[in-house]
Amino acid sequence: MNIKERVETIYNNTLNAVKYTNEQVRKNGKELLEDVKTNSEPWKALAKETVEEGRKLADAQKSIFSETVETLKGQYKESSDRFKAIFTVENKEN
Numbered sequence: 001m002n003i004k005e006r007v008e009t010i011y012n013n014t015l016n017a018v019k020y021t022n023e024q025v026r027k028n029g030k031e032l033l034e035d036v037k038t039n040s041e042p043w044k045a046l047a048k049e050t051v052e053e054g055r056k057l058a059d060a061q062k063s064i065f066s067e068t069v070e071t072l073k074g075q076y077k078e079s080s081d082r083f084k085a086i087f088t089v090e091n092k093e094n
Helices: 003-087
Strands: none
Touching: none
């Protein structure tokens, strides 16, 4: 085998190896993407459920906060009225 034939053989072998490697990378990449898609579905569902439950919790906390503010407002007014009643000096005209 002369040098030209050897170079051509090495070139063709290298070209075939590169083609095979590229095909395998594409095949494995497609499989990997499908696996990621399949495995991510349950996590997407869990995330969606978590967000929905979080919204419900936030609404409940907002309601509790509003009720607490109203209660404190009432207690403050009642305390203020008591304080005024205790420390108010009545003008008694004789």
